[in-house]
Amino acid sequence: xxSSASRPATTTPKVPVSQFLRIAEHARPSIxxxxxxxxxxxxxxxxxxxxxxxxxxxxxxGEFGDGPRAGLCLMGACQDCWVALADxxxxxxxxxxxxxxxxxxxx
Amino acid sequence: xxxxxVVIVGAGPAGIRAAEVLVHAGLGPVVIDEQPRAGGQIYxxxxxxxxxxxxxxxxxxxxxxxxxxxxxxxxxxxxxxRPDTLAWNVWAxxxxxxxxxxxxxxxxxxxxxAPGAMDLVVPxxxxxxxxxxxxxxxxxxxxxxxxxxxxxxxxxxxxxxxTLVAHQYRKAGVEVVGLFETSDARRxxxxxxxxxADPVRLGRxxxxxxxxxxxxxxxxxxxxxxxxxxxxxxxxxxxxxxxAEHEVACDAIAFGYGLKPETQLAELAxxxxxxxxxxxxxxxxxxxxxxxxxxxxxAGDGAGILGARAAEHAGRRxxxxxxxxxxxxxxxxxxxxxxxxxxxxxxxxxxxxxPGHLAAGLADDVILCRCEAVTVGALRAAARETGAREINRxxxxxxxxxxxxxxxVCGVAAAxxxxxACAMPVGAxxxxxxxxxxxxxxxxxxxxx
Ligand code: FES
Numbered sequence: 001x002x003s004s005a006s007r008p009a010t011t012t013p014k015v016p017v018s019q020f021l022r023i024a025e026h027a028r029p030s031i032x033x034x035x036x037x038x039x040x041x042x043x044x045x046x047x048x049x050x051x052x053x054x055x056x057x058x059x060x061x062g063e064f065g066d067g068p069r070a071g072l073c074l075m076g077a078c079q080d081c082w083v084a085l086a087d088x089x090x091x092x093x094x095x096x097x098x099x100x101x102x103x104x105x106x107x
Numbered sequence: 108x109x110x111x112x113v114v115i116v117g118a119g120p121a122g123i124r125a126a127e128v129l130v131h132a133g134l135g136p137v138v139i140d141e142q143p144r145a146g147g148q149i150y151x152x153x154x155x156x157x158x159x160x161x162x163x164x165x166x167x168x169x170x171x172x173x174x175x176x177x178x179x180x181x182x183x184x185x186x187x188x189r190p191d192t193l194a195w196n197v198w199a200x201x202x203x204x205x206x207x208x209x210x211x212x213x214x215x216x217x218x219x220x221a222p223g224a225m226d227l228v229v230p231x232x233x234x235x236x237x238x239x240x241x242x243x244x245x246x247x248x249x250x251x252x253x254x255x256x257x258x259x260x261x262x263x264x265x266x267x268x269x270t271l272v273a274h275q276y277r278k279a280g281v282e283v284v285g286l287f288e289t290s291d292a293r294r295x296x297x298x299x300x301x302x303x304a305d306p307v308r309l310g311r312x313x314x315x316x317x318x319x320x321x322x323x324x325x326x327x328x329x330x331x332x333x334x335x336x337x338x339x340x341x342x343x344x345x346x347x348x349x350x351a352e353h354e355v356a357c358d359a360i361a362f363g364y365g366l367k368p369e370t371q372l373a374e375l376a377x378x379x380x381x382x383x384x385x386x387x388x389x390x391x392x393x394x395x396x397x398x399x400x401x402x403x404x405x406a407g408d409g410a411g412i413l414g415a416r417a418a419e420h421a422g423r424r425x426x427x428x429x430x431x432x433x434x435x436x437x438x439x440x441x442x443x444x445x446x447x448x449x450x451x452x453x454x455x456x457x458x459x460x461x462p463g464h465l466a467a468g469l470a471d472d473v474i475l476c477r478c479e480a481v482t483v484g485a486l487r488a489a490a491r492e493t494g495a496r497e498i499n500r501x502x503x504x505x506x507x508x509x510x511x512x513x514x515x516v517c518g519v520a521a522a523x524x525x526x527x528a529c530a531m532p533v534g535a536x537x538x539x540x541x542x543x544x545x546x547x548x549x550x551x552x553x554x555x556x
Contacts, residue, residue: 016258066480
């Protein structure tokens with residue numbers, strides 16, 4: 001199953017740029033968010049976690065220098081996905097709907 | 108005479124059925140739910156604007172899901188539904204809630220808790236990397252967000268969700284790089300005898316597994332070793348039953364070892380707990396109707412994992428018991444929990460045993476508590492250096508289970524690590540006590556309402 005590693009790097013980017021992959025429910029209005037200063041597009045109805053992980057592979061930094069984190073349970077139980085808004089508030093990414101204009105800080 | 112105030116926490120199958128019984132008896136219960144829409148995790152409804160049909164979301168259970176959703180919507184005029192509301196404490200005859208930044212105290216004459224369950228996990232090296240998700244989480248991404256948690260997903264663990272979610276991913280067109288099952292073929296066969304109590308569910312499980320086995324590697328009796336990768340998952344390392352190590356490339360790992368009831372609110376409401384050796388878990392002690400404390404009832408997977416159908420029964424039972432205890436019932440007999448559901452659960456325990464030994468065997472440098480980044484070694488050192496033998500004492504020493512999730516995620520594994528470190532049975536090291544708030548509430552919300 002490691003066959004992709006032996007394929008030429010030009011056909012498959014080795015490291016995917018996003019964690020999640022949208023596979024259904026494409027027909028929704030788009031919204032724009034700012035993630036670490038960069039504009040990011042998402043769809044109305046996405047959670048903050050979905051928006052972040054369609055745009056990258058992290059939600060926040062571990063507080064103890066233990067590397068990036070990106071949630072675990074997606075159902076509001078593990079509390080691994082609390083992320084800062086630019087105004088200093090924190091939201092639980094997996095249970096908070098993404099909103100147009102939201103500014104998020106994952107680093 | 109004023110009506111008794113009955114509060115239901117949780118609007119999944121158990122909570123919805125409890126509300127139905129109470130409404131039919133003429134009451135208007137308060138239904139507190141953390142989710143925006145009723146249905147619970149299993150029959151979770153996607154946000155407005157999503158268009159997939161129920162059959163695509165819920166498979167064979169589509170008609171059940173729709174029936175429950177319709178039932179709840181029909182009850183709405185008669186109940187006080189409070190969605191998006193966290194119940195974070197039960198104290199002095201009231202549920203304490205948080206909604207939209209506002210705290211509220213909701214007194215009750217009777218309280219029905221239907222808080223559901225979450226995945227039961229055992230940590231492994233690298234499990235804090237982005238790309239590691241619970242099986243339940245992987246399913247939520249698919250159902251409620253139309254997303255896969257990765258492009259190439261490894262499925263790891265044991266239990267019915269393992270096969271089901273892997274099947275759902277493959278069907279949705281996502282590459283499943285393999286199904287890595289910690290249980291072995293002998294246990295699966297033995298469990299099948301009891302699982303036959305629900306031939307339809309068993310048949311589906313076998314069919315999904317067979318379909319997967321024809322297309323992706325399916326391995327039994329494996330040991331997970333590590334999620335590989337520097338800043339995110341790039342692979343999974345595992346050991347086969349013969350002891351050989353392997354690596355598989357993937358960008359996500361979905362894992363879990365069964366389900367674990369959410370018991371914190373029941374505990375704060377006064378429930379006692381007993382160790383259930385068959386599950387390796389501490390469960391609230393409830394009578395057949397779900398009574399766990401005076402005027403406090405527990406129903407559904409929150410009481411012990413029996414599944415969605417049994418949860419509907421349990422919700423009804425708890426509501427009937429509530430009516431009886433409030434002196435409002437017309438003598439309707441409380442139906443016993445279906446024997447078939449219990450036999451099915453026994454089958455699950457046999458076929459998919461919780462591999463607590465994996466926790467005991469973890470290396471010292473593996474992060475055990477994700478919230479506080481406490482390693483397995485730190486817990487062992489705390490036990491060794493102080494002689495502490497009780498999990499809450501060890502928590503005070505090394506902060507395991509002290510973070511935002513209150514040990515929901517790591518508590519069970521922590522007990523197995525501690526028990527092994529002191530050579531004691533796991534039931535003898537105790538259980539992490541719940542404290543309010545059961546989930547984080549913002550400091551800003553602490554302005555009194
Ligand atoms: S991912 Fe677990 S609470 Fe958000």
